Amino acid sequence: MRTGRRPAKRDGTTRDELTFARPLVTVDVVIFTLRDGRLEVLLVRRGGEPFTGCWALPGGYIHPTEDADLDAAARRILFEKTGVESPYLEQLQGFGNAVRDPRGWTATFVYFALIASDALALKRGANADEIAWWGVSEQGMVEPQLAFDHTVILRRAVARLRAKVEYTSLPVHLLPAKFTLPDLQKVYEQILGHLIDKSAFRKRMAEADFVEPLPGERRPASNRPAQLYRVKPGLSTVFFDRTI
């Protein structure tokens, strides 16, 4: 577990590793939602140094007394910003090097989260500009310049999302609890960036077997109404046998 090369204390750690040379470690969360059929990411404007005034991914330090584990820290950060209690949350990747923060060697555990845009209340600070949703391009680009290495991180998160959408049920987490199959198909198409054959799509969903119709409930319109579905209780992410 350790490789200290200087005189070791009783527990095997060296003084300078514990006291001086310890990198700063944070948890950052890439929070996605879908609004008006567009993929958006939550950004916050930084108050303190460094990168003052820059937009950045929400993140923060681990609170050892509050956070049971890394997931809990990510969930706390997300809840503090969005008020969402049970998002889809998945660890993305760690990023750490000597140059991403001008203050020195830092590392971050990055999570990515999917939430439905309904029942969502952004927690703004004194300044209404402090937190906002920003549209994300298919390549993971966003309008403002981001602090730290957050441009790279966001690009990775979008790449992961797009990759997993090909073969998982992830997109349901971007929809409200009740949705129709055409709704779901539109989300897949939006994130993948291309149209999907209706018949093929429904076959996949039937095989994957993670949604169930809500008996009787249909979404009315001036045309044939669509069956409402929900995710089968107790199911988390489902992996498909084949790509969509």
Place this chain on the structure above:
Amino acid sequence: MRTGRRPAKRDGTTRDELTFARPLVTVDVVIFTLRDGRLEVLLVRRGGEPFTGCWALPGGYIHPTEDADLDAAARRILFEKTGVESPYLEQLQGFGNAVRDPRGWTATFVYFALIASDALALKRGANADEIAWWGVSEQGMVEPQLAFDHTVILRRAVARLRAKVEYTSLPVHLLPAKFTLPDLQKVYEQILGHLIDKSAFRKRMAEADFVEPLPGERRPASNRPAQLYRVKPGLSTVFFDRTI
């Protein structure tokens, strides 16, 4: 980037977060090799507290002055133990919570590595028992009890390896530079735990197009000799269209 709730200093950090409550962070590496057709993992016996005398995954602290980034830290740790310069190295996952280390809140960036068992020299310490290869079961179990949460970590690493073997060229990294297609097929079969049709396997390898024959070179035996191949220069991991 931060969410301090106590009086913030000029840079936005609070005193106790920086000085007291910072979790210890390490980098651990799950190093796999194939010896006598068996998947093995490198373990080291711990000297210091806690878990004295227990076997554990090789790991250590980040050395901010030596390690440019997380990958470099993992590569250094691996090189110190095995002498291998350019392993296949991939970040697995972060693990962090309040209970995995009795000393308090700790987190680790875990990597997994694949190396060929030829041209490999274990760096032993004074005690010859300090470092050793241990066979890994298909479920990722190993004979000795492991320190910290390393049992969980190892299981995850084996799961990731087995999953990726289904659709990537990863297993070549477990073979020496020159190998035959039957060699490669045996590695796939060994890790996946089932036999593969020879014809289907060779079709996949041809499609994936990541190996090239070494003209003329063949491995002789008292039967038809097999063509020797190598990985195409400049190629890293290749993902297959379909599963094996």
Place this chain on the structure above:
DNA sequence: TTAATAGTGTCTCTAAGACACTATGAA
């Protein structure tokens, strides 16, 4: 010639993809 393994060819049958068709509501 035989034993043993390397390497290729072929056949069948499933299922992916394309697309046409039917169903059901409001206006």
Place this chain on the structure above:
DNA sequence: TTCATAGTGTCTTAGAGACACTATTAA
């Protein structure tokens, strides 16, 4: 009846999987 979208059926064709066949060496 028409329009619009929901939902199902069918046909064609590529390719996965199974398996048989040929090739090449040493003994």
